[in-house]
Amino acid sequence: MSSLCSGFGVTVAQANAELDLPDAFGIAAVHAVKNWADQHSSAAAVDAPAAAATINSLNADPPAINYRHRRRRLDGWLIPANDWDALTEPLRRAEAEHEVLRLLRTDWGPRKRDCASLIVAATITRSDYTALPLFRNRTHVRPTDLPFRNLAYKLMMYGRRGVHGGRGSHTLALLHALEPYAQRLAAQLDDISAQHLPYARRRQIPLTSDK
Template sequence: MATFVAKASTRKQHGRLAFTIRALDSPPPEAGPCAGLISLASQALTAPEAVEYLDGLLARCGIHWPGRTKILQMEPHRSAGFRAVAATRLNAIRIRRPGIRTTFPQPTTHQTKLAATDIPQRLPDTWTAQLHGLGVPMHGPHLRRDAAIRLVQMAHGGTRREAAISLGFDACTAHNTSMRLRQWQASDDHARHYQQALARLADHITTTPRLIDYRWRRDDLSQWVISEEDWDVITESVRRRQTPTGRPLTKWLHTRRLAAAVFVWTHVTGGERLYAPVLRDLRNRRSPHLRAIANESWSLEHPQRTSSIHALLAAARSEYAAGLATRIDQQVPPSVPRKRLRKQRFGWPQPSSDSLHDLQQLQSLACSDSCGLDLPG
C-alpha cells in the first residue's frame, strides 16, 4: 500500500516531485475497474496505517489542485472518521474571501426521517414559524427559499445546486439566494442560530401528519394549463357572482386564463409564482405578454389590493385548485413506484424484449468479470 501511495501521489517532472492523483467524478463504468477501485479503497481505509496514508495524500492537495472543488463538494457524504482525519487539511484549501465568511455546509441529518419530495418551493407559514426571531426582515423571501433548499439537502444529501434543481429552481437562483444571505450569516452568531432553527424545522416537519408529495404535483403540472372547458366553468361561476352592471364589462382574455393557470399552479404545488412553468415558457420564448400575465397573477395573489373581479376570480380558482390537487394525489396508489408511473404516463418509450435480453447479457458478463477480483467483505 505504501508503494502504491508513493507512486500515485508523486512523479518526476523536470527534476521536481509533482502531485498526479486525478479527481474522478464517477466510478469507472466497466465492472472490472470499478470493483478494483472499490477493493483498493476498502484496503486503504481499513489498513492500520489508514490515518497516516490519508493525511499524507491530503497534505499534497494545494489550493490550485484540480480536484479541490470536487473533494469539498463530497463533504456531506463522508463518514465521521474521514471527517475527523480530513478536517484540518481541507480547511487549509478552502477559499475564504476577505470580509465574507463561507456559508456553512448542510449535512444530511434527516435522511431516514424526512423525504425530499415533501418539501415545496415556498415553505408554508406554519413551517416558517420555526425561523422567526432570526432577525432577517429584509431577506425574508430569500431565507424561506434557502431553508427549502437546505431541507432537501438534509433529507436527501447532494450539493446545493442539485437540491435547488430538484425543487424546480435553477443554479443561478441557488447562487443568488446564498449571496443574499452570506453577509447576514457572517455577522454575530447568525449562522449557528440559523442551523439550529433548521434542525427544529426539520423535526417539526417529521411530526406533521399526512405530508404532501409536492414533487409529484410539480411533475404532474410541469406542462399544464387550464383547459378551455375548465376555464368556461370558472368564468361561469364568476359571472353568477357578479353584479348585473359589472358582468358585461369584464373581458375574459387569453392572458387572464394563463394568469389563472399560474395562480392555480402556485397553490397546488406550493411553488413560487415567478417559477411557474407558464411564466418560464413565456420567458424562454420572449413573449410580449409576459409582463401582463405576471402582473395579473400577482393581482390574483393579492385580491384585497386590486379590484373586486380579482377577488371573485381568486375564490373560484381556489376551489378549482383544491379539486385539482385532490385528483393529482389520488392518481398514484401508494403501493406502485411513482417513478415508473411517471414514465408510463408521459409516454416514455418502454424497453423491448431484445433490449432487455441484451441488458441481462451485459449484467451476466459484468458479474463474471468481477468474480476473479478480491472484493471487500
C-alpha cells in the same frame, strides 16, 4: 445554506433540482443567506442548528403530501377550456347583471386563464409562482410577455391582500372560485400518485367534475 446542504451530502445544485428550481434561485438564496449571516453572525450561529434540526425532523417524518409529484404532474398543465368556461360563467353572468361592473368589460380570455392556471399550480404545490415553468417560459424569454407577467403579479397581490368591492371585486371573485377547484385538483393528483401512475408532462389534466 451551502454549508448546510453539504452537511447533508447534497450540493446547492442538487437541492435546486429536487425542488425543480432554476439554478439562479439557488445562487440567489446562497448570496442572500450569506449576506444575512455576515451581518447577523450571532443569530446565524443559533439558526443553523435549528435549521438542521428541522431538516432532520422532516427526514424522519416526511410530509404526507408529495409536492414534487404535484409539481411534475402540473408541468405544462393549463386549466382545460371547458373547466375555465364553467368556472367563469357565473362570474360573467354576475358582472353582466351588475349596473357598474358590466361597464368594466372584463377580459376572461386566454391570458387570464393562463394566469389562473399559474395561481392554481402555485397554490397546490406551495411554490413561488415566479419559479414555475409556466411563468418563466413567458417572462424569461424575448420578447417578454409583459401583460402576462403584470396580470400574474396582480392576481397574486389581490390573493394575499384581498379587495372589497369596486374595480377589483371581479378579481377576488375569480380567486374565490379557484379555491375549491384547486382543492379538487390536488385531491385528484394525490389519488393518482397513490396509484403510482407516471407523471403527466406537457398535457392538460382535465378535472373530474362533481356529478
